[in-house]
Amino acid sequence: MVETSPPPLLRVDRLARHFPVRGFLNRRVGTLRALDDVSFTMTRGEVLGIVGETGSGKSTLGKTLMGIHEPTLGEVWLDGTRIASSGQKRAASIRTRLQYVYQDPGASLDPRWTLRRSLHEPLIIHTRWPRDRREAKVREIVAAVDLPPSHLDLYPHEISGGQLRRAGLARILVLHPQLIILDEPTAGLDVSVQAAVLTLLQDLRRDFTLTYMVISHDLAVVRSVSDRVAVMYLGRIVEIGPTADVFAAPRHPYTRALLATAPRIGGPRVTDSFPLLGGPPDPLQLPWGCRFRTRCRLAMPECAGLAVQLDYEGERGVACPRWRHGDMPRPVAPPGTGSSAPAIMPRPAEEPRR
Ligand SMILES: Nc1ncnc2c1ncn2[C@@H]1O[C@H](COP(=O)(O)OP(=O)(O)OP(=O)(O)O)[C@@H](O)[C@H]1O
Numbered sequence: 563m564v565e566t567s568p569p570p571l572l573r574v575d576r577l578a579r580h581f582p583v584r585g586f587l588n589r590r591v592g593t594l595r596a597l598d599d600v601s602f603t604m605t606r607g608e609v610l611g612i613v614g615e616t617g618s619g620k621s622t623l624g625k626t627l628m629g630i631h632e633p634t635l636g637e638v639w640l641d642g643t644r645i646a647s648s649g650q651k652r653a654a655s656i657r658t659r660l661q662y663v664y665q666d667p668g669a670s671l672d673p674r675w676t677l678r679r680s681l682h683e684p685l686i687i688h689t690r691w692p693r694d695r696r697e698a699k700v701r702e703i704v705a706a707v708d709l710p711p712s713h714l715d716l717y718p719h720e721i722s723g724g725q726l727r728r729a730g731l732a733r734i735l736v737l738h739p740q741l742i743i744l745d746e747p748t749a750g751l752d753v754s755v756q757a758a759v760l761t762l763l764q765d766l767r768r769d770f771t772l773t774y775m776v777i778s779h780d781l782a783v784v785r786s787v788s789d790r791v792a793v794m795y796l797g798r799i800v801e802i803g804p805t806a807d808v809f810a811a812p813r814h815p816y817t818r819a820l821l822a823t824a825p826r827i828g829g830p831r832v833t834d835s836f837p838l839l840g841g842p843p844d845p846l847q848l849p850w851g852c853r854f855r856t857r858c859r860l861a862m863p864e865c866a867g868l869a870v871q872l873d874y875e876g877e878r879g880v881a882c883p884r885w886r887h888g889d890m891p892r893p894v895a896p897p898g899t900g901s902s903a904p905a906i907m908p909r910p911a912e913e914p915r916r
């Protein structure tokens with residue numbers, strides 16, 4: 563008997579999103595390749611973190627999955643069904659299954675409506691449920707996000723900022739989405755409120771078997787909530803793998819540089835990074851091959867060759883010719899940190915390659 567494993571919840575296959583750039587008299591002057599050749603899968607119930615500096619395409623990835631942008635190339639599959647490709651219109655039945663949560667979900671509430679009306683609204687649009695069934699669902703979700711039921715009669719200006727965020731999340735949860743894309747979920751919050759939001763997200767994930775993609779600048783947030791992390795640089799994933807492994811021993815020179823800039827968060831800090839060369843390239847004139855090579859101290863001629871793909875060893879993927887050849891020099895630690903001496907970082911031989 564042939565065993566067939568269930569399809570991943572999400573499969574992203576060579577996804578790209580390019581934006582035309584127009585100049586004087588609306589003439590097209592170039593193409594901004596915000597997302598290019600991005601492939602990965604997500605399983606049910608997992609949390610995938612997406613990190614990378616500003617402009618690396620994190621939000622473009624989330625919005626292209628969500629259907630806010632149409633893919634320029636590539637495909638997105640949800641639960642074994644293709645939901646996005648170039649020219650494909652998104653089926654109405656898919657719209658509620660993925661939800662994108664903007665930085666401030668509370669802002670999605672209409673200031674003229676009570677919370678009850680705002681929370682009933684998505685159910686009125688997407689279901690044919692009678693009023694009492696809707697009300698029961700709304701009350702269940704309001705309890706799950708820790709808001710008192712009496713708040714259903716209040717208007718957005720009558721509740722606190724933290725409660726507004728909870729209400730905004732409730733509005734998304736009433737539809738029971740399968741995948742929730744959280745774009746900068748803690749940006750602009752006090753540290754104590756941040757912690758409360760993260761705890762709530764973890765609780766909701768458990769109670770409703772949710773799958774999250776968490777996009778964040780904040781490496782500490784991604785480290786604390788994600789099972790796996792993908793590191794983006796100028797529209798591409800340069801490294802992906804289990805969060806603990808990537809943070810403990812980053813492999814891509816860019817990941818090392820990114821982690822070295824982060825404040826110490828729990829584990830040992832990556833101090834022995836290779837300093838970056840110069841600033842990011844002009845996004846309209848991206849380098850061929852590895853897009854990071856112009857800032858990479860380890861670049862070699864091969865890096866300018868064909869697009870550098872992620873090579874997998876087990877669950878860890880790295881897009882770096884140096885790593886592929888197993889001759890990634892161990893970075894020199896800054897004076898006084900007493901860590902590594904220059905050497906070659908051995909690639910673990912025992913892990914199977916895909
Ligand atoms: N609708 C659009 N039209 C044209 N260019 C866009 C559009 N959306 C994004 N871009 C460009 O695509 C690139 C990636 O943007 P994106 O918003 O995805 O980055 P990001 O990683 O989310 O950055 P941040 O961390 O600042 O939110 C940027 O150069 C941006 O200017």
Ligand SMILES: [Mg+2]
Pocket residue numbers: 620621622745
């Ligand atoms: Mg963004």
